[in-house]
Amino acid sequence: MKTADLRIALFTGNYNYVRDGANQALNRLVGHLLAQGAQVRVYSPTVDEPAFEPTGDLVSIPSFPIPGRGEYRFPLAISPSVKRDLAKFSPNVVHVASPDLVSHRAVAWARKRELPILASVHTRFETYLRYYNMAWGEPVIEAMLRRFYRRCDALVAPSESMAQVLRDQRMNYDIGIWSRGVDREVFHPDRRSLEWRRGLGIGDNEVAIGFLGRLVMEKGLDVFSDTIDEMKRDGVPHKVLVIGEGPARSWFEGRLPDAVFAGFQTGADLGRAVAAMDVLFNPSVTETFGNVTLEAMACRVPVVAAAATGSESLVADHVSGRLIRPGAVRQFADALEAYVRDDTLRLTHGHAGEARAQAYSWDRINQSVADTYLRLIRQKQPGAS
Known part of the structure; x- marks a missing residue:
């Protein structure tokens, strides 16, 4: 069997309605x-005006808006019409990308x-509760996830x-x-624009500390803000550049009244925005990979990140950036200050990050998933061990 013989049914809670x-x-x-010639059917909630095609x-x-986070939708069920579509498509492998009710049914x-x-x-998902004062529920969520993932034949993780x-x-x-890969046509140091x-x-001589991502509390907005407060108290000169949108924007603007909020960016504009940073600060612990970290590295921007999943696999501490214990505001501030005050350090670590980013090719990375599909199909065949 080859990649062209695959018929994949992909279930996800969000395919294109929020980017x-x-x-x-x-x-x-x-x-x-x-x-590669494979056939794919994607099953996901939809909206009238999605973020992209x-x-x-x-x-x-079928789905409904999640209470309190209306931009996201909760999948309800595999309806009779979807079941008929599945039967007609007759997949030879099923891929689930979110542990929701519909994926359980799939x-x-x-x-x-x-x-x-x-x-x-x-x-x-289990770490999200920390940002809503419900950390006590993490073991429950973890147990639910374990039951779901153990019913699958295999998992793939981003790092x-x-x-x-x-x-x-x-x-x-x-x-x-x-x-994950990175588009080097979009994310490249040549995208930097002093005019922008x-x-x-x-x-031109100010050091811009960047935040990149959706403006939601689980991205560590509180830690980011507390760290900037520390830097202000220490008298460290800097500017804050925030790229992204989200329901917590008003809260973030209130906490960082001197920051520049450039809003949502995409395509070449996003590459220009990332390259405009002098250092990326990513305090989040919820990412499994850290796309924003890789994008900054590709733009020759050093990264200060929480020593957590994702960033730990990308950032080499004291080589292409700094990895700091999650929530350690004082240490985050010290790491950022070092970059603010030392132009050579920024340049050296930025070059190291760019070199590391060159290893991430989308075609090679995505073919590894196709190869996993093929392996799982072989393992299901009669006589396979």
Whole structure:
């Protein structure tokens, strides 16, 4: 069997209605599979005005807005019409990308038909509760995730550090890596524009500390803000450049009244915005890979990040950036100050990060998922061990 023989049914809670790193990776994967001759059907909630056009055939799943986070939707069920579509498509492998109710149903549907099931892990859902004063519920969420992932034949994680977390949590015994790539046409140091920075009020000699991502509390906005407060108290000269949008923007603006908020950026504009930073500060612990970290590295921007899944697999401490204990505001401030005050350090670590980013090719990375599909299909064949 070859990649062209694959018929993949992909279930995800968000394919294109809100733009984030996970669904952009899924769309790139589908594009690669289609280019290799495979057939793919994507089953996901939809909205009238999605963030971007989907890659491939998208079948709408019944859903409703999540209370308190209305931009996201909760998949409800595999409706009769979806079941008929599945039966007509007749997949030979099922891929689930979010541990929601519909994915549970999809796993049951596939197991009944003895189809191989691959689950991709895109975020650390159990850690979200920390940002809503509900950390006591983490063991419960972890147990629910373990039950879901153990019913799949294999998992793929975006980084070795995240794969090790899944092993430690006993989520599955077959865990591989589906890393992430970076578009070097978009994310490149040549995208840096001093004119664009000036238009935002950032001087040529000012050091811009960047935040990149959706403006939601689970991205560590509180730690970011507390760290900037420390730097102000220490009298460290800097500017804050925030790239992104989200429901916590007003809170973030209130905490950082002197910051420059450039809003949502995409394509070449996003590459220009990232290259405009002098250092990226990523305090989040929820990422399984850290797309924003890789994008900054590709733009020759050193990174100060939480020593957590994702960033640990990308950033070499004291080589291409700094890895700091999660939540350690004082240490974050000291690491950022070192970059603010030392131009040579920024340049040296930026070059090291760019060299590391060159290893991430989307085609090679996505083919590894196709190869995993093929392996799981072989293992399901009669006589396979």
